[in-house]
Amino acid sequence: MARKKAGTKAKSSSTDGVQDVAERPDSAVSAPVVEEDPFAPPVKTDRGDLNRYLNEQIPDNVLAGMSFWMHEYQAFLTGIMFFTRLPCPIWVDHNLYWISQSTVYFPLIGVIVGLFGTIAYKFAAFLWHPTIGVLFSTLATVWLTGAFHEDGVADCFDAFGGGWGKAEILRIMRDSRLGTYGCIGLVLVLGAKLSGLNLLLGGLTPVTTPVMVLSPMVLVAGHVMGRWACVYLLYAHPYMDDAAQSAPGKHFVLYVTPIRLVVGTASAFAFTAWALQGSLYHLALVWVLGTLTTIAAGRYIVSILDGVIGDSLGAANQIVEVVTYLALAVRPLDVVAAELAAVVGL
Numbered sequence: 001m002a003r004k005k006a007g008t009k010a011k012s013s014s015t016d017g018v019q020d021v022a023e024r025p026d027s028a029v030s031a032p033v034v035e036e037d038p039f040a041p042p043v044k045t046d047r048g049d050l051n052r053y054l055n056e057q058i059p060d061n062v063l064a065g066m067s068f069w070m071h072e073y074q075a076f077l078t079g080i081m082f083f084t085r086l087p088c089p090i091w092v093d094h095n096l097y098w099i100s101q102s103t104v105y106f107p108l109i110g111v112i113v114g115l116f117g118t119i120a121y122k123f124a125a126f127l128w129h130p131t132i133g134v135l136f137s138t139l140a141t142v143w144l145t146g147a148f149h150e151d152g153v154a155d156c157f158d159a160f161g162g163g164w165g166k167a168e169i170l171r172i173m174r175d176s177r178l179g180t181y182g183c184i185g186l187v188l189v190l191g192a193k194l195s196g197l198n199l200l201l202g203g204l205t206p207v208t209t210p211v212m213v214l215s216p217m218v219l220v221a222g223h224v225m226g227r228w229a230c231v232y233l234l235y236a237h238p239y240m241d242d243a244a245q246s247a248p249g250k251h252f253v254l255y256v257t258p259i260r261l262v263v264g265t266a267s268a269f270a271f272t273a274w275a276l277q278g279s280l281y282h283l284a285l286v287w288v289l290g291t292l293t294t295i296a297a298g299r300y301i302v303s304i305l306d307g308v309i310g311d312s313l314g315a316a317n318q319i320v321e322v323v324t325y326l327a328l329a330v331r332p333l334d335v336v337a338a339e340l341a342a343v344v345g346l
Helices: 002-023 069-082 096-127 130-145 150-164 166-174 180-200 217-237 258-275 281-303 310-328 333-344
Strands: none
Touching: 096 217, 096 258, 096 310, 130 150, 130 180, 130 217, 130 310, 150 166, 150 180, 166 217, 166 281, 180 217, 180 310, 217 258, 217 281, 217 310, 258 281, 281 310
16 A cells, blocks of 8 residues: 555656646757758758858869969860760869859850760761661760760659659669669650651651751750750759768859859850751740740759759750750641641631
């Protein structure tokens, strides 16, 4: 009986302790510890001044006051080294500052990659057939870029197809293994690219496929538009750290300033106009559909991840490139209108 009373007393004391804590003022109760989410979106703030965020990333020669032309030359070479296999001087590295500065030259890098594919197409088409030329042009550009953007396509299809939430999607993106969604997505995107190019350059007659036959320079237009999409997405949306090991503040240093967006867009427009031989119809079609696709891709990605990430930029690059080829392969409107009139009996 004594034990029971003692137990009752102990229980009462424990309850009193709980009541004491509950009756304490809020200031006396310690706040719960909230762990930082490594996948949380970056805080939106003024990202225009790169110097304020990653001083340790800014090279000494920039701090010492290098000339404008040398600055832009090294930024361009950094983009070349980062996105292609082309050789660069040994003093060019992957410093985040130079990568951020190279964004304005993405369309120009697209010109280089597109011209490389054009040369491969003409070589193979001369030896065999235009259809083989289309295949060789794709092989050439994939080799030159090291399948950099195609890897993003596979990772995004795997992640968005198999992930059920933001954390799961990011975890799958960091996984080096390729899953079913990635394989299917990569096959579909490459298949769409080859089909569009085959319509444009594969030597099909207007009787079977009445499309406006363009020169192999359409490859330049496609690669320029794909890389312009990356410039816009980096400007319009924050770049989030894809892993806890990422450089702190990476989303700040990879920000595209307004002036670089303007220059990049103007150069991309000029390059596509040159590649499409000044055809206003094709130029308008490519830019309208390419811009809409870019905006839609950005909103979709941000709605799930709260920011863009490297793999998503690569996937957007490839999708916009495919949209460019398919837009150029659309049959003439008068032919489509005539067929519709025949169907409805007009």
